[in-house]
Amino acid sequence: xxTSEEVTRSVVVERELAHPPEKVWRALTDSSxxxxxxxxxxxxxxxxxxxxxxxxxxxxxxxxxxxxxxxxDFCKTLSYTWGTLGLETVVTWTLTPTAAGxxxxxxxxxxxxxxxxxxxxxxxxxxxxxxxxxxxxxxxxS
Amino acid sequence: MGLGGRREINVNSGLxxxxxxxxxxxxxSAADNLFKxxxxxxxxxxxxxxxxxxxxxxxxxxxxxxxxxxxxxKHLSALKRARLVRNRRRGRETxxxxxxxxxxxxxxxxxxxxxxxxxxxxxLEDLLNRMDK
Numbered sequence: 001x002x003t004s005e006e007v008t009r010s011v012v013v014e015r016e017l018a019h020p021p022e023k024v025w026r027a028l029t030d031s032s033x034x035x036x037x038x039x040x041x042x043x044x045x046x047x048x049x050x051x052x053x054x055x056x057x058x059x060x061x062x063x064x065x066x067x068x069x070x071x072x073d074f075c076k077t078l079s080y081t082w083g084t085l086g087l088e089t090v091v092t093w094t095l096t097p098t099a100a101g102x103x104x105x106x107x108x109x110x111x112x113x114x115x116x117x118x119x120x121x122x123x124x125x126x127x128x129x130x131x132x133x134x135x136x137x138x139x140x141x142s
Numbered sequence: 143m144g145l146g147g148r149r150e151i152n153v154n155s156g157l158x159x160x161x162x163x164x165x166x167x168x169x170x171s172a173a174d175n176l177f178k179x180x181x182x183x184x185x186x187x188x189x190x191x192x193x194x195x196x197x198x199x200x201x202x203x204x205x206x207x208x209x210x211x212x213x214x215x216k217h218l219s220a221l222k223r224a225r226l227v228r229n230r231r232r233g234r235e236t237x238x239x240x241x242x243x244x245x246x247x248x249x250x251x252x253x254x255x256x257x258x259x260x261x262x263x264x265x266l267e268d269l270l271n272r273m274d275k
Contacts, residue, residue: 019270027269038266106259114230 010109018101021075028078028093039065045072051080082108176244181225184209185217189226190242199235 017024027033029045039053047069055063070077070090079092089110096103181184187229188203201246219240221258225244229236 009145011255011259013263015263015267017267017270019273023270023273025274027266033269033273037269038262104263106263108259109256 005019010107012105012107014103014105016098016100016102016106021095021097021102024095024102024104025075028095036095043067043069045069045078047072175224176226179220179226182217182220184213185221188214188217189240192227192238193242197237197238200236201235203238206266 015128027037031041031043034041034043036096039055040050041053043053044049050066050068053065053067057063057066064085067076067080067104071077071092075095076135077092077094079090080088082091089108091109092109094105094107096105145209180189182205186205191203191206192198200211203218204214207214207217209217214237218227218229225236226241228241229238231237
């Protein structure tokens with residue numbers, strides 16, 4: 001039988017990086033560096049601190065992702081909530097030192113019709129399209 | 143019983159992504175119905191109950207839903223529109239069953255986040271390489 005636990009899903013992306021954990025940590029937690037690879041932000045690596053990630057506003061979406069820092073463990077773990085379009089998920093970064101550099105793992109968890117999630121269906125299609133479209137555009141540019 | 147309709151997305155293939163994008167654009171109403179149906183906590187509770195216990199009548203669902211039978215019937219109609227449940231008449235009673243495979247658009251959304259993060263990882267790695275200099 002399917003249970004609510006099984007319906008909840010995570011996205012996991014992992015990558016081996018040829019850079020030491022200290023440097024990867026800096027890219028993950030320094031606001032100006034974050035802007036270069038993630039989004040404009042007012043992030044500070046302080047547990048409990050709220051911050052926003054911003055993209056260009058578009059029809060039906062102001063481009064804002066509301067976040068709150070949950071855990072900061074220097075050079076090891078960084079976790080924050082990720083709230084957008086009525087759905088709150090949790091993004092957790094885990095850094096593991098390797099001989100070549102760093103194993104970096106990102107898990108975004110909490111997708112699913114659980115009690116906390118509040119889906120706003122009308123915006124879903126657009127959101128879905130945007131992320132796919134962005135990837136396509138990135139490929140065209142490269 | 144697993145979650146049906148799950149599709150793997152090959153993030154290295156532009157063609158796959160293109161096809162995926164077209165497919166999502168073609169089904170906005172199905173996705174809207176799905177997400178609207180799941181936006182209500184009582185409906186989610188009914189759906190979860192049906193995925194756990196299967197084949198229940200409106201009477202049985204009303205007993206644990208905390209709302210009136212007409213409300214349960216209304217919620218079931220919304221879940222049916224989203225194809226999250228199907229019903230079957232047995233004698234004088236109608237039995238409702240969950241169709242978890244209809245959660246596919248939700249899984250598609252998650253797949254898009256996978257694509258999103260792959261792109262961000264690429265940018266992060268580019269940045270790390272630039273930081274060397």
